[in-house]
Amino acid sequence: MKKTTYLLPILVIVVAGVLSSVFIVDEREKALVLQFGRVVTVKEDPGLAFKIPLIQEVVTYDDRILSREVGPLEVTPLDDRRLVVDAFARYRIADVTQFRQAVGAGGVELAERRLDNILRAQTREVLGSVRSDQVLSTERESLMNRIRDNAITEARSLGLEVIDVRLKRTDLPQANLEATFSRMRAEREREAADEIARGEEAAQRKRAQADRTVVELVSDAKRQSEISRGEADAQRNAIFAQAFGADPEFFEFYRSLNAYRASLTGGTSSMVLSPNSEFFNYFGDSQGR
Incomplete structure (x- = not known):
């Protein structure tokens, strides 16, 4: 009886010791075995x-x-048009x-705070080295890759x-939106006015060229007609x-008949001529009477 009394606590201690010496490494995890805060073993399998x-x-x-979300971050590109950027990163230990x-x-938790600082610093550095239109254009992909490469190091x-590293949202600060939109409208209106002016200039050139072509064609036609008329008269x-x-x-x-036809037409015209005029030579008999 006494022997059993002593063995049972010992058995419990042994079992507890064995159980406390065993641990399971999940396939989604890596484990570190620490001894007095120092890494002794790494268990990855x-x-x-x-x-x-x-x-x-x-x-x-x-x-x-x-995944790690990076909160709204205000950056200033080369053209001083401030942007508010939201980003997120994908990483692993x-x-x-x-x-x-x-x-x-x-x-x-501490690692993610430090990673936030790295991502914010690299985002400011990369986006601050380009113009805002590059951030909003197809070059955005290469900019994200630059941020990622710098953050990796x-x-x-x-x-x-x-x-x-991905940029989710790239917007203007609310205070700058109206001024920026006004400037964009002014730029587009100026571009439209330039296009209209260039169109009017091109239209004037076309009209002047068409007018010159008309004058040349009419002049050439008149010249050809005068030549033809002269040749016909000849x-x-x-x-x-x-x-x-x-x-x-x-x-x-x-010729006299033609003259009669041209002069003796119907109308109110009157002719006063002497009967002996040469004009009436062929109105008399064969002796000219």
């Missing part, structure tokens, strides 16, 4: 592991990719030993691996001369 009871303790850290040495018992001292005169040479009397008769 999932499963059972052992430690010395009472002397050693186990601290676990998440081995998954974590890459080196748990370095992580423990860097943050101590502060853990993830600094976060390595914390045992962290920065995987990605041909007509040649025909008249040939006819006159062939039969002068018939030619004279023909």
Whole structure:
């Protein structure tokens, strides 16, 4: 009976000691075995592991990719147009030993505060080296990559691996919105006025060119018509001369008939001529009476 009384507490102590020396490493975690605050062992593989009871303790850290939101941050690009930026980072604890040495018992909370400072400083530095239109354009991707690359270098001292940095929101401060919109409207109106002026100038050139082309075409047409008219008159005169040479009397008769047709038309016109005028030569008989 006495023997049982002594064995039972001993058995309980042994069982408690064995249980306190065993711990489980989850597949989503990494574990550190600490002895008096100093890292003794790193357990990265999932499963059972052992430690010395009472002397050693186990601290676990998440081995998954974590996210960290960076609150609104005001930056000033090269053109002095202030911007309010929201960002977030994706990171993981890459080196748990370095992580423990860097943050101590502060853990993830302290590490994230330091990571915030790194991200804010790098965001200000990178976005402050470019113009605001570059931040708002397709160059934004390369700027985020620059922030990430710079943050990777600094976060390595914390045992962290920065995987990605994204800019979620890039806006103007509320106090600057109206002034900025007014300036943008003025710039667009100036650009529109320049385009209209250039259009009017181009239209004037086109109209002047068209007017010149019209004058040239009309002048050339008149010149061609005068040439054709002159050639026709020359041909007509040649025909008249040939006819006159062939039969002068018939030619004279023909011309008189044309004169009669042109002058003796209906109307109110009157002609006062002597009956013996040469104009009436062909109104008499064959003897001219």
